[in-house]
Amino acid sequence: MLSALLAMSVIAIALGAVLGFAAIRFRVEGNPLVDKIDAVLPQTQCGQCGYPGCRPYATAIAEGLADINQCPPGGEEGIHKLADLLGMEFKPFGGETVTKPKAVAFIDESTCIGCTLCIQACPVDAIAGAAKQLHTVIASECTGCELCIPPCPVDCISMVAIIDTTTSWKWKYPVYALTPAPIDTP
């Protein structure tokens, strides 16, 4: 009886020590799921999901605080990807959410007063300029988050839709009319 108890407790202590050591030795910093979700998000950092950036939203999804259908820039495709990743059902956007075509901010340089407010608002440092100097958007870096529009005191920022060029153009999914096959009459 005593020896059995002793043996069991020795095994328990030994295994506990192993587990404890493994927990310290192989500790994973942060939540790996957050990284996976973050990789799927479009990184516009626009905050339309209600969180201040893509990573906070990814963290909220991982913790089960946010839904997967709160990212308009990701589009329905983004929801599909999140649903696949998290093993959830696809969930369409809520009533008011509209996905817009991709666009970049454009500063009307004749109106800009050089207040730097938009520079402070830009989450990806895509606006170049300094105090009392003309500002301009680095179009290739702009994510189209529209965060620079509200702070502008002279309303000189507008969104310009990105138009297809011959290099960015994509072949369309083949669509053809369904015509009844000719019936061979004997």
Place this chain on the structure above:
Amino acid sequence: MRTLYQFHGGIHPPTDKTQSNQKPIAQSALPAKLVIPLHQHVGNSAKAVVETGERALKGQIIGRPEGHLSSAVHAPTSGTVAAIDLQPVAHPSGIPDLCITLIPDGLDEWALRDACEDWRALSHTDLRHRLRNAGVVGLGGAVFPSDMKLYAHKHKITTLVLNGAECEPYITCDDLLMRERAAEILQGAEIMRALLYADEVLIGIEDNKPEAINAMKAAVAAGGHARMEVIAVPTIYPGGGAKQLIRVLTGIEVAAGVRSTDLGVQCFNVGTAYSAWRAIRHGEPLISRIVTVTGNVDHPQNFETLIGTPVAELVAQAGALPGTTGYIMGGPMMGVLLPSDQAGVIKSTNCIIAASDKLFPPPKPVLPCIRCTRCADVCPAELQPQELYWFARAKNLTKAEDYHLFDCIECGACSYVCPSNIPLVQYYRFAKSEIWAQQAGKKAADAARERHEFRESRMEREKREKAEKLAAKEKAALAAAKEKAAVAHSPLPNPDKTTSHSTKLPNDGSQVAGYLPKGEGTNESLRELQVDDTIQLKIQAAIDHAKAQAAAIKPKNTGQLTPQQQAEIAEIEARRARIREIAKDATEEQPSK
């Protein structure tokens, strides 16, 4: 007799070449206007270096190459730049692109040509530079800047393959070029061989072009070209694909993700070799090319056509016939339908087919795939086209990539044999461009994430630095206050002096410290003590002088004062005296505190 190899699959469509290869190459007439796109090659668009209204000479650079992978664009004839704007271009999308519109003046006046009698005297860097500035790109269809392909590779290039196979139906431009200008093609091949340090040159020509084969063989013999061989290859589509021709000629199979140069083989089109020769020897940039005009036209023929010639004007010279439904650029297998007949001929335009319902009947209705695998039997890239079709159709792009979608050369053999008339290549093109777009999107998202994270960390750092600065400032202020207090509290040995000056001198620690005895003061006071006494004397003298001057000043406007005013003045004076008394007491009391 050389042993030839075979590649997998292939088809034998009607060649339809005899219509256009019966007549010699004709010179295309000068059109009313030339529409020259700035982006005709793989890589960066050329940058326009002329202005609207400017006169450009024939062969003058009007678009300068931008960046590493780019090529120059030239004025095909002399004339005036009418516009630099978006124009319809020969691209399946129908999206207009930046073009230079040139109105020819009919003089055909050449700009200065940098001809070279002996190209062997030039350095290889110079030769590549000349090719780049002459806008020489691959004329087989890929339009890859040729200078970039002519670097001596880290793997030794042993074989230069010259592609004269021209496997696609209808097209005969390379056939006629080889028949008429064989010697110059071979000269160009010599330049390429020298740049690549290649040993042998193999010229592959399909055996349905006996005249071209004979002409090239004669030119090799006449030119005394060593280790250069003209080889007739079996006519099978797509035997003119670079990988397929390399396989047939050398037996080397270029695997997925491997370049032929890694295996010691480089491949060029015969037209490219010809343009390279014209560019180096005569200083003539690539401003024209041979274009086959065939299909629904009266007299199909090859035309030496200036780049930028509107397709409609070119076709008119071959006698356009009614019933044309559209223009195909390239062959019927891989060509694209042009969105506009006003688009200009570009460097990759090898053939223009006027399509009609008679030549190309409307596609038969598409039926479900029956998994007959005929497509797999003919696929020259040894893919499983039926599987790729399923994945592309289901938009299962990762799976399509796993099945080596990017090895597909879009030759169209699978669609040709499909009994269900499925436009397979369209599915592959869709899947490819979708994957490219996704990759571009992912790259942009990664860049945005990196920038955002950098910004976050920068803002955090700035905040921290600010806080640290503030803390340091506060600490310094505290230390200064402590020191001050310490100085003020130290005993003053000469009360007389202090008393006599305290009201006039600022209550400055250093001033007081000057009177401190040695050994009792702080570091600062010690330093003060080391200063020569004369400074103290000078200060004292200045103070005395100021005092004397102050005493010398007589109060003004005191002559006719009312008794009331005099009483007020007396009162103020009394108050001042009282304050002085109090202040004096305070300074005397301080040390004792």
